[in-house]
Amino acid sequence: MSKSLKDCGITKKRIELFEKINIRNADELFSYYPFRYENLDKSVFKDWNKGDKVVFEATLISYPSTYRYSRLKSITKFKVFMEDNELEIVIYNRPWTSNLKINQKLVIVGKYEGLNKVTALNYSGKSIDDIVGITPVYSTTKDITQKIIHETMKKAFENSKNDITNDIPFEYLSKYKLLNKVDAIRKIHFPQTMNDVSLALRTLKYEEFLKFYIAINLLKKNNDNKIVKNSKKFNYDDVFSLVNNLSFTLTKDQFRSVNEILDDLQSNKIMYRLLQGDVGSGKTLVAALGLYATYLSNEQSALLAPTEILAKQHYESLNQLFKPTGLKIKVLYSSMNSQVKKDILKELINGEIDILIGTHAIIQENVVFKNLGMVVADEQHRFGVEQRKKLLEKGEKVDFLLMSATPIPRTLAITLYGDMDISTIETMPSNRKPVKTVLIQENSFYSVINDIEEKLNMNEQIYIICSIIEENENFDARNTIDVYENLKKYFNGRYNVGLLHGKMSPEEKEDVMNLFSNNKIQILISTTVIEVGINVPNASVIIIYDAHRFGLSQLHQLRGRIQRGDKQGVCYLLTDNKNKESINRLKVLLKTNNGFDISSEDLRLRGPGDILGTRQSGVPSFILGDLFEDTKIINQARIDANEIIKNQNVHDNKKIVDSIISDNDLNITYMD
Numbered sequence: 001m002s003k004s005l006k007d008c009g010i011t012k013k014r015i016e017l018f019e020k021i022n023i024r025n026a027d028e029l030f031s032y033y034p035f036r037y038e039n040l041d042k043s044v045f046k047d048w049n050k051g052d053k054v055v056f057e058a059t060l061i062s063y064p065s066t067y068r069y070s071r072l073k074s075i076t077k078f079k080v081f082m083e084d085n086e087l088e089i090v091i092y093n094r095p096w097t098s099n100l101k102i103n104q105k106l107v108i109v110g111k112y113e114g115l116n117k118v119t120a121l122n123y124s125g126k127s128i129d130d131i132v133g134i135t136p137v138y139s140t141t142k143d144i145t146q147k148i149i150h151e152t153m154k155k156a157f158e159n160s161k162n163d164i165t166n167d168i169p170f171e172y173l174s175k176y177k178l179l180n181k182v183d184a185i186r187k188i189h190f191p192q193t194m195n196d197v198s199l200a201l202r203t204l205k206y207e208e209f210l211k212f213y214i215a216i217n218l219l220k221k222n223n224d225n226k227i228v229k230n231s232k233k234f235n236y237d238d239v240f241s242l243v244n245n246l247s248f249t250l251t252k253d254q255f256r257s258v259n260e261i262l263d264d265l266q267s268n269k270i271m272y273r274l275l276q277g278d279v280g281s282g283k284t285l286v287a288a289l290g291l292y293a294t295y296l297s298n299e300q301s302a303l304l305a306p307t308e309i310l311a312k313q314h315y316e317s318l319n320q321l322f323k324p325t326g327l328k329i330k331v332l333y334s335s336m337n338s339q340v341k342k343d344i345l346k347e348l349i350n351g352e353i354d355i356l357i358g359t360h361a362i363i364q365e366n367v368v369f370k371n372l373g374m375v376v377a378d379e380q381h382r383f384g385v386e387q388r389k390k391l392l393e394k395g396e397k398v399d400f401l402l403m404s405a406t407p408i409p410r411t412l413a414i415t416l417y418g419d420m421d422i423s424t425i426e427t428m429p430s431n432r433k434p435v436k437t438v439l440i441q442e443n444s445f446y447s448v449i450n451d452i453e454e455k456l457n458m459n460e461q462i463y464i465i466c467s468i469i470e471e472n473e474n475f476d477a478r479n480t481i482d483v484y485e486n487l488k489k490y491f492n493g494r495y496n497v498g499l500l501h502g503k504m505s506p507e508e509k510e511d512v513m514n515l516f517s518n519n520k521i522q523i524l525i526s527t528t529v530i531e532v533g534i535n536v537p538n539a540s541v542i543i544i545y546d547a548h549r550f551g552l553s554q555l556h557q558l559r560g561r562i563q564r565g566d567k568q569g570v571c572y573l574l575t576d577n578k579n580k581e582s583i584n585r586l587k588v589l590l591k592t593n594n595g596f597d598i599s600s601e602d603l604r605l606r607g608p609g610d611i612l613g614t615r616q617s618g619v620p621s622f623i624l625g626d627l628f629e630d631t632k633i634i635n636q637a638r639i640d641a642n643e644i645i646k647n648q649n650v651h652d653n654k655k656i657v658d659s660i661i662s663d664n665d666l667n668i669t670y671m672d
Ligand code: ADP
Pocket: 248, 249, 250, 251, 254, 277, 278, 279, 280, 281, 282, 283, 284, 285, 405, 429, 430, 431, 533
């Protein structure tokens, strides 16, 4: 148990301040880490360069003079003497100089401007030794200043340092020469050198990851022990025979993933698996074989798609695939005719439908299955956790497969998806021509018009993507409506132009998509609604306006739309943004076609919440650890966590496991 702030001798007033940021005891206070350090060092004048941050002791030789140029703004100037040099000091907005005396010693912190001029940030009568050194900088609030944090930290540490114990088992502490917890806390909050800080970080990061992986491990064990289902009964050869009808064979990774899924279905542990693979890597077929195995085992299954268009597309391709089998498959979505809907619901409850594909419409309460055995959710990041849960509750003990087209490296996936098992498709089917991607630093259609005319002339089709639907004064970006109007004028009936966006009714969207699918529309202007899984093999060009406004993974998904057929796809990224970072970020897409590399880069730049949409499902947030920088520590901590869980006869190991159990409610699964 950690000492309360009260027992650490902190005043009532301050305790109340810290409670507001959820800090109630010494442990929580010590985990309030500095986000950077100010490192002030004495240096001699001859080493000063223009722009250097300098700290020095000097003697005041002229009375300060102050000019006020508004109520709160002023410039104060004075002269000092240091090491036989006369320096001119300027300080802003600090007009209170009446207590300064000629010949007084001052310590000045500031920036050297060259030519014996210094812009001071601060001056004081303190001794220079009190000012140089390393000072942690914490994030502050309106009421909690740096000074308050420093003082409270110091007091709490003095009063509780004898009670601080190690959580990391001794064996690992000595194996990696980590610091004792008390030293780690001392060195992170009161460092003498920057080396102290890195030593402390090494220990504290390891501890943070170790605890995380122990918790994940416990969760997984909890799930494994608790949930038992009837194993599904099917013959592997029968399942794979479905592929014999196809014009291609499974890739190695597809084959392995199918086997992993079939093993899960056949075991009596409930499947809770993530299938991740790049756009076009063939995840649908893998999932379909799982659905087929469920059918062979006389159970129903459901496939959840994020949009109506995609649900229908899945319906068509699965219908094709299952044609030789006699399996009955239906699709359900909200905009459909209510009589048809009624019929489907009836067939479903009677067990006449084997696979139901649909949008979130299939989550509704009136959708009742006879014996639901498996659920697949496509493009899972589009669904909320609640929706998935509702669907799973439609069956007794349902096997669950999530599909993600934003594949991430394995270690990261284990960390982010916690207690899920993971299947990864890394290799693409060999018949794929990688999309050619071109960055055009101009936000204008006219820079690509010749290429476009050529493609249209060859009877190929084109997507044009805008980041906004209609004109919006908050964003300086091209919008679908304007682009649509302009291009209609430009092509003037030579080719048909269509418009697709989220504000249209499902019927309107459907119509436009069908027209595009059937090549009745050649140029489709759209928002990112087409990002998710849409398949029009004859479309070979995608033009993306204001490309800098999209995430890398999203752009990669978008260009995945034109890698569907046998034509050479070309993706034009248009932007007139001049920001160098934005441009460099976009250039990642020119360098690689590998979804793993792209998502890694994207995750590094934007963080997992934005990309995987897992914010609501609890992406772990590490206080010190960095998922991308600390891979060595992460890997070691994972291995050690397994070992610790296995060897709980060792006292230290049991201690850390018990403390994690008592800190967590492990009945809540990680994805909840
Ligand atoms: P995604 O992983 O993006 O969902 P899909 O499952 O939609 O990809 O597959 C894209 C296309 O690739 C489909 O037309 C599918 O029939 C085809 N496909 C799947 N597996 C293979 C394979 N092993 N070889 C060739 N084409 C394949």
